[in-house]
Amino acid sequence: MESRGEDYNERLIAGAARLRDSGRLGRSDPLIRLFDYLLESSLAGRIPKEIEIAQEVFGKDSNFDIMQDASVRVYIHRLRRKLEDFNTKLAPEEDRILLPLGEYQLTLARGAEPEAPAVNPDEAGPEPELLPEPARKPRLSRFWIVAGLFLLVNAGGWLAYPLLGGADPSAAIVRSPVWQPIARSRNPSFIVGGDYYIFGDSPDTFNVSRLVRDFSINSRDELDVLRMTNPYARDHYLDLDLSYLPVSIGPALRELLPVATSAGSKTGVRPQVTRMSQVTPEMLKNTNVIYVGFLSGLGILRDPLFRASGFKIGGNYDELIDKANGRRFDSDWAVVADGKTPQRDYAYIASIPGPSGNRIMIISGTRDAAVAQAAQIMVDPEQLAEIAAKTKGDAFEALYEVRTLGSVNLSSSLIVARPIRSAGIWHPEEMQRR
Structure with a gap:
């Protein structure tokens, strides 16, 4: 086993002290015990097994079954998230403590040296240099191997995207009046998954x-x-x-990311992807938000949207009710789920102005099939043209019936596309006076 030297251990100890002093580990005694145990093991150059962690940190007995009890993996995941969050707050040159996927060992990554003032902002900064660590057996599960390959393929696609040359295939889509509020905006954009x-x-x-x-x-x-x-x-x-996140968000992002990137080209900043649970009121005010997910996952967007909408939520989020005539649109996904009988979902699309002239776009549905279909509609020039022709307004909503068989979308049909009154939706007291 290759020795990492006293300097490495001293830096690891110093990094651990900074983390503890920051309070980022929270008040969870099991999490703190896990961190201290992994730190002690890493300083000794030892990689513990899951069963050892279960017994020595969580007090499990020799009958502990890692296949039936995921408590160690759950706390490892929590600790990794805490470390990642803490590392984002560090200065570029500071050391970072990492907990690599598939491993039960803390490692240290050396921060980048301070950059010279004349660096081209379009060039990526240096990757953190991993300090030497002992040779060890790989512990990656098949899940993480597949996940890693998925991320590599997607990252490669995005790196190659601007190098492909020729006409931007998203340009015709972005010219649609539906996408123009974002294309004209100088605000950065977030694509938000409903988690x-x-x-x-x-x-x-x-x-x-x-x-x-x-x-x-x-x-x-x-x-x-x-x-x-x-x-x-x-x-x-x-x-x-x-x-x-619902499984439909992955395919939906694949459809939407190129278009959202093209629409936001005026800002020079690619849209960032985040989760609804991470959205703050400041983001709703200062950025364009493209929501992708179930109607039930709208979070803080739900109230302002349905103040403007001609629909309201029914007995649950599988049902929409037209406020004007009481007509009900009820997904039968929960009723018919044998994979052999056609089912009915509803895709819902809306666009409303944000509180400070930014744009909020909703690409959603009652269930997975509807969300995937809503994303396809938003990148189809013909269907976008149909929406634009029927709404003729800055704020609108559209509802589609989606027919599915198992995981396959059979067809979709537009039920209603109409302008909506968005004035005052961010100030409900004004709407009550109208």
Whole structure:
């Protein structure tokens, strides 16, 4: 095993001290114990096994089954997220503590040297230099190998995209009146995936037995409120800093990213991708937001959107009701799910001005098939032209019926496309006076 030397260990210890002093590890005793254990093991040049961590950090006995109990992997994931968040706050030249995927060892990455003032801003900065570390056996699971290949393929595609030359295939789409508010804007854009907060249920406050999705609990703060008022929640529910995205968001992003990039070319900044749980009021005010996801995942966009919309949510997010005539549009996905019977979903698209002249675009649906179809509609010049012809306004909404069979979209048909009154939606008291 190659020795990393005293300097490496001293820098790792110093980095660990900075992390502890920052408070970024939070108040979770199991998480702090895990960090201290991995630090001690890494300083000794030892890579512990999952069973060792379970027994020495979490007090598991020899009967612990890593296939049935994911508590170690859950806390490793939480710690990795904490480290990544802390590293984003460091100066470029500062050392970073990393917890590589598939490994139970802390490593140190040397920060970049301060750049000279004359660096071309279009050139990428140097990658952090990994300090020497002991040789070890690979521990990557098949999941992480597949995930890594997926990310590499997508990254390669985006690196090659500006080098392909020729006409931009997205140009005709961006010229549509539907995309023009973003194309004319000088605000940066965010593509926002509608994610869902999940938390852990634990019999002993640190061993997670199951993951819970509660539609009434959508953030760590809301979980804290529940824990203050509910004895069971106080004793069993844990924030794991986890959320999930519907599977349709991946294909939808593949369709939308080139168009959103072309639409935002005036700013010189590519659109960033984030999750709804990370969206702040400042982002809604200062950036263009392109939401992609279920109607149930709209988060802080839900109230202003449905103040303007001609629809309202029905008994659940699978149902929309026309406010004017009471007509109901109800997805039957939850009723018919045998994969052999055609199903009906609804894709919903809307565009409204933001609170400071920016643009909020909604590309959504009741379920996965509808979200994927909504994304395809937004990159189809003919369907965009149909929407523009029917709405003739700066703010609009459109509803499509989507017919599916299993995971295959069979067809879609436009039900309604209409302008909507967006004045005052960010100030509901003004709308009440109208």
